[in-house]
Amino acid sequence: MKEYFLILLSTVLVNNFVLVQFLGLCPFMGVSRKLETAAGMALATTFVLTLSSACSYLVNAYILEPLDIVYLRTITFILVIAVVVQLTEMFVHKTSPILYRVLGIFLPLITTNCAVLGVALLNIRHDHSFMQSLIYGFGASVGFSLVLILFAAMRERIMAGDVPETFKGPAIALVTAGLMSLAFMGFSGLD
């Protein structure tokens, strides 16, 4: 139990995927302009990341390793992720048309979110068990959601603020992201 908690803490804060490992930066910059969109994206990513983390573990453990074709890992994981994203898209389209419209193009773009493939591959590298993979994927997505929502809230404030002409737009957003990353590096003392 303690071990699972540690994995969760480590992925959410200490080794945060966005701010410490610099994975999944495109949605981090792209969907963080409005809080509601960010929350929707966070939700969709959480679902996809957790599910694809578990699925890719199963595929790796029960198909790739017994058949001794682990060299096909990357392409297989991409396939798994694409399928999971497609399923999520259909599910969201059916259950919440508003969320579907808000997320728009970003929902299919989760496929190319490097954090998703990153988690699947890191699971293998860390020799995680099934439960550990699941927690690791969930933790990663919670960390991603936390950072994305915080960042979106900050960007909304900054938008209203008096930013110098030179820093307007993406520049100030990147500066903010850098400062946030700096703050999250401070968690490395927790290990």
Add this chain to the structure above:
Amino acid sequence: MLTAIIALAILAVIFGLALGYAAIRFKVEGDPLVEKIDALLPQTQCGQCTYAGCRPYAEAIAKGEADINQCPPGGETTIIALADLLGRDPKPLNPEHGEEKSKRVAVIDEEICIGCTLCIQACPVDAILGAPKLMHTVIADECTGCDLCVPPCPVDCIDMVEVKPALDEWVWDFPGASLKYPATAANRIPKTGTSQPRDATAHDAATKKTGTGS
């Protein structure tokens, strides 16, 4: 090598089947009424009805949120067609949303244009051609006469010019068209400016496609 190919192929087939099943299970049925209403609207995407475009307005009508008399470009003919489709009473155009004008087309005064691209961004149907700091021009066939490009222009070089039906395009008014004549965008009365070929059904599809049938 062979195991790898077979394993991946089987995996792909399984995923494909799962997705296919999900596509049936989570199928979303669009509202067929929205399609029908949308087909009657003039597709100028002008936003005068206070909705972002013709389709959102059609959705609002289907939901009962919007009234049928908010479309100035469509004018009386559209209102009658909508009333016919929805089984409501036709009513005069709501003056809050503008008045019915004859068919117009935007013309850019190319001497004055500074090439700021603001009108290109405003155009809902991509009828303006141009690049930054180069002169712009309007593709008259694509222009729906929606006026949206006029306010953003910083040098006021866009004029809305009325299009008069040429001799070979002019047709008689449909008898009784303004009273109750149905329904398609094709049999619009020339009062709204568009010149309609007499054989309305044959040209129905073509006019709808270019969006100038209104």
